[in-house]
Amino acid sequence: MNYLAASVESLGAKIIGGLTVGYGLLAFLTEAFLALLDRNTWNRATFDVVIKQVYFTAVQILPVFLTYALVISWVIITIILSTARDFGLAEFASEMTIRVLVLELLPFLTALYIALRSGSAMNTEIALMQVNNELEALAHCKVPPMQFEFLPRLIGGVISVVALASLACLLALLMGYLSIYGLNAAGFEPFTRTLAKIFDFRIVAGLLVKCALFGLAVTLIPITAGLETPKKLFMVPVSVLRGMMRVFFAIMVIEVVSLALKYI
Amino acid sequence: MAAIAELGDDVARVALNLPLRANLSALDNIALIPLYQRHFGAAESIRQAHTLLAQLGHADIAPLRDPDMTPAQRFVTQLARALILKRPRLVIDRPGAMLYDVPYPLFIRQLAAQADLSGTWEIYDFSWNQVLYPE
Numbered sequence: 001m002n003y004l005a006a007s008v009e010s011l012g013a014k015i016i017g018g019l020t021v022g023y024g025l026l027a028f029l030t031e032a033f034l035a036l037l038d039r040n041t042w043n044r045a046t047f048d049v050v051i052k053q054v055y056f057t058a059v060q061i062l063p064v065f066l067t068y069a070l071v072i073s074w075v076i077i078t079i080i081l082s083t084a085r086d087f088g089l090a091e092f093a094s095e096m097t098i099r100v101l102v103l104e105l106l107p108f109l110t111a112l113y114i115a116l117r118s119g120s121a122m123n124t125e126i127a128l129m130q131v132n133n134e135l136e137a138l139a140h141c142k143v144p145p146m147q148f149e150f151l152p153r154l155i156g157g158v159i160s161v162v163a164l165a166s167l168a169c170l171l172a173l174l175m176g177y178l179s180i181y182g183l184n185a186a187g188f189e190p191f192t193r194t195l196a197k198i199f200d201f202r203i204v205a206g207l208l209v210k211c212a213l214f215g216l217a218v219t220l221i222p223i224t225a226g227l228e229t230p231k232k233l234f235m236v237p238v239s240v241l242r243g244m245m246r247v248f249f250a251i252m253v254i255e256v257v258s259l260a261l262k263y264i
Numbered sequence: 265m266a267a268i269a270e271l272g273d274d275v276a277r278v279a280l281n282l283p284l285r286a287n288l289s290a291l292d293n294i295a296l297i298p299l300y301q302r303h304f305g306a307a308e309s310i311r312q313a314h315t316l317l318a319q320l321g322h323a324d325i326a327p328l329r330d331p332d333m334t335p336a337q338r339f340v341t342q343l344a345r346a347l348i349l350k351r352p353r354l355v356i357d358r359p360g361a362m363l364y365d366v367p368y369p370l371f372i373r374q375l376a377a378q379a380d381l382s383g384t385w386e387i388y389d390f391s392w393n394q395v396l397y398p399e
Binding site for chain 1: 277281282283284285286287296297299300301303305306345349
């Protein structure tokens with residue numbers, strides 16, 4: 001009986017904990033959205049910080065990221081092509097390549113890449129700011145942390161994930177064409193017809209929304225996890241661990257929901 | 265000390281529990297105030313911050329970030345950040361906790377002599393340090 005009560009209690013605590021985290025995320029997102037609509041937010045200073053964020057999140061990693069996207073695309077395209085040929089389905093290879101790589105795998109891997117590189121750094125930085133009282137110091141100086149610290153990170157994250165995923169997708173399309181048709185313009189017509197068949201408005205809009213949600217997840221969750229950190233230095237790694245687990249969970253949920261909406 | 269925490273918005277505080285933004289230089293920490301509070305441009309905010317640091321006699325610390333500063337340099341930056349707020353009262357909370365590498369009553373007096381004073385400076389310190397402040 002005691003065991004049953006303890007289990008129910010533990011389950012209840014987990015549900016309440018999850019709901020609290022969800023509420024915190026929603027409340028923060030609402031606050032960020034209201035700040036976004038506030039005219040005072042849009043001064044030169046905020047704009048400069050957004051530019052800096054995009055630079056650190058997307059531009060700085062461009063060579064490594066493009067190499068990574070190129071290698072992944074090449075490997076996956078080669079696997080798809082050889083499998084399609086083995087099964088006599090070569091005419092479907094370009095469509096399969098686009099559906100697997102461009103619509104699913106590359107946006108997902110981009111989000112994971114940014115989460116590991118920038119999301120974890122953001123989580124650590126905000127947690128340290130929280131522990132060191134830097135946010136209170138900013139509040140004392142009437143420098144709004146939402147405008148100065150958080151909103152530029154959110155906007156920068158969304159722009160970076162959308163931009164990097166788009167670049168990776170374009171690169172994959174180019175790789176796909178070259179792998180299937182080689183340096184030959186003859187394949188241009190069937191390839192573009194396949195593209196037009198796949199990329200209707202609903203799919204493009206869905207892809208953009210998915211990338212934007214990925215961008216939001218890899219910034220919003222680390223920021224809120226950092227802000228939840230108790231004022232104890234040894235809690236910083238715990239905060240990062242929790243934040244990154246939530247990011248991974250959120251990315252998975254977005255991907256699964258997107259797949260379900262598309263194919264079920 | 266609880267009284268210090270309850271001080272109103274007209275008081276600029278220099279305190280150990282109000283640290284600098286660690287990833288910004290001394291200059292950027294000070295320039296944040298005109299930039300975000302008074303909506304000056306970036307160049308003008310930097311100019312004002314630089315002028316204030318020069319006025320305090322520490323223009324050389326402008327590019328340093330918090331971890332690279334000595335306690336005295338950190339204090340000067342925090343003081344400049346408090347001064348640029350242009351509030352009528354300035355409270356220095358337990359300076360001994362921040363300025364453990366210099367004879368601090370003299371150091372603060374020297375800074376006060378250099379700064380263009382408008383408003384009052386108040387120092388809150390432990391009673392057993394009263395001997396450090398000759399009348």
